Amino acid sequence: MNPGELLERSLAYALGSVAGVAPGGLGRRTPCVQWDLGELLGHLDDSLDALHEGLTGGRIGLFPGEPSVDPACGFRRRAGAVLGAWAAGPVERVLVGQRPLEIRLMVAVGAVEIAVHGWDVAQACGRGRPIPEALAAELLPVARCVVEEADRGVRFAEPVAVSSCAPPEARLLGFLGRRDSFPG
Numbered sequence: 210m211n212p213g214e215l216l217e218r219s220l221a222y223a224l225g226s227v228a229g230v231a232p233g234g235l236g237r238r239t240p241c242v243q244w245d246l247g248e249l250l251g252h253l254d255d256s257l258d259a260l261h262e263g264l265t266g267g268r269i270g271l272f273p274g275e276p277s278v279d280p281a282c283g284f285r286r287r288a289g290a291v292l293g294a295w296a297a298g299p300v301e302r303v304l305v306g307q308r309p310l311e312i313r314l315m316v317a318v319g320a321v322e323i324a325v326h327g328w329d330v331a332q333a334c335g336r337g338r339p340i341p342e343a344l345a346a347e348l349l350p351v352a353r354c355v356v357e358e359a360d361r362g363v364r365f366a367e368p369v370a371v372s373s374c375a376p377p378e379a380r381l382l383g384f385l386g387r388r389d390s391f392p393g
Contacts, residue, residue, distance in 0.1 A: 212316040213295050218344050219320040220288045223327030229334040230281040239333040240387050246333045250280030253326050257287035260319045263303035264294035317351045325385055345377035352384055
């Protein structure tokens with residue numbers, strides 16, 4: 210797995226989802242029950258800001274930066290900055306607070322976050338926009354590696370039972386506590 214390629218594909222997918230955000234639609238419900246669409250986009254913006262910090266400075270602060278006034282536009286701008294930082298040749302390790310993290314793992318985890326929240330955005334916008342099968346298949350083992358039982362109920366919902374024969378997207382979404390459809 211090339212984490213930079215995974216990040217690029219996740220960003221491309223999420224950018225396509227963010228293209229469906231309509232002006233005035235930021236109050237829409239999302240599959241992330243604690244966030245409306247505006248808050249979800251703010252979270253995505255913060256995630257990209259953290260990735261950019263890690264890629265360019267080797268350190269991620271524990272406090273978010275200033276949110277963008279237009280979260281969809283902010284996401285697009287930061288996505289380009291993150292890809293540019295990766296292409297420029299990132300550092301080997303990043304400090305998250307005081308904990309060291311291998312940069313390739315940070316980027317792979319970021320790719321999961323971006324793609325799955327890209328799916329959440331598409332669902333909130335009323336668009337059936339599946340995560341590409343190959344991308345979901347590569348993201349699933351990353352998610353399984355980093356999401357622990359202690360994360361359930363805090364950062365992730367309980368997993369949703371999905372057949373082991375289900376497509377990779379359904380297994381990824383189910384593992385992260387989402388159903389493969391959202392009643393918008």
